[in-house]
Amino acid sequence: MKIDHRKSYYLTIDTETANTFDDPMVYDLGGCIHDKKGNVYETFSFVITEVFYGMKDLMESAYYAEKIPTYREEIRRGERRVIPLIRAKIIVRDLCEKYNVKAIIAHNMAFDYRALSKTQRYLTKSKYRWFFPYGIELWDSLKMAQDTICKQKGYIAYCKENGFVTKYGKPRATAEILTRYLEGKIDYQEEHTGLADVLIEKEITAQCFRQHKSMRKKCFK
Numbered sequence: 001m002k003i004d005h006r007k008s009y010y011l012t013i014d015t016e017t018a019n020t021f022d023d024p025m026v027y028d029l030g031g032c033i034h035d036k037k038g039n040v041y042e043t044f045s046f047v048i049t050e051v052f053y054g055m056k057d058l059m060e061s062a063y064y065a066e067k068i069p070t071y072r073e074e075i076r077r078g079e080r081r082v083i084p085l086i087r088a089k090i091i092v093r094d095l096c097e098k099y100n101v102k103a104i105i106a107h108n109m110a111f112d113y114r115a116l117s118k119t120q121r122y123l124t125k126s127k128y129r130w131f132f133p134y135g136i137e138l139w140d141s142l143k144m145a146q147d148t149i150c151k152q153k154g155y156i157a158y159c160k161e162n163g164f165v166t167k168y169g170k171p172r173a174t175a176e177i178l179t180r181y182l183e184g185k186i187d188y189q190e191e192h193t194g195l196a197d198v199l200i201e202k203e204i205t206a207q208c209f210r211q212h213k214s215m216r217k218k219c220f221k
Helices: 056-060 065-076 085-099 109-123 141-146 153-162 175-183 194-210
Strands: 009-018 025-035 040-048 081-083 103-106 137-140
Touching: 009 085, 009 109, 009 194, 025 085, 025 109, 025 194, 040 085, 040 194, 056 065, 081 085, 085 109, 103 109, 103 194, 109 137, 137 141, 141 194, 153 175, 175 194
Parallel strands: 009 103, 040 081, 103 137
Antiparallel strands: 009 025, 025 040
């Protein structure tokens, strides 16, 4: 496929983790290269060897531990690729170079950034500290949605009607609730596997762009 360098390309990622919220270890990393409209050009789904196979106790106590048998079956069938974290890092870097990626995006990027950095530092004994390629902006689709979709009268009414509000009465902005609203599927549930969640989150980003509104993008500012 010939890359159209007149376009801006983005990498949306999602992680699934074991261990605590403060010290997460990544066992599943999903991602897709897409444009502003949500068109997908490449995807990846990696199971991280050192965590999935090397941290058995953590995996058994992971929040979505019930999905482990499904992962194992999909690995057996060749549907999931199992690689070391350092290999995943290289592939992400190469994709960013190939598409001249403008920004790397995640829904609540601060968590995914922390998870990948802490996993890498632990596995390399801090020899390698930063997972993402240097110089590429990190965007947070949660902030983007809060400044666009979540301010719409329709979304505010939808959240109030269905009880999707915080204890302060503000509309919640999880990827699952945003997708329920955008797709009109009140019973939609996130799969909570890396690539599946990425494919709904890139749609949230595309919808934010469609609003043509001023919005926060950067995770750290």
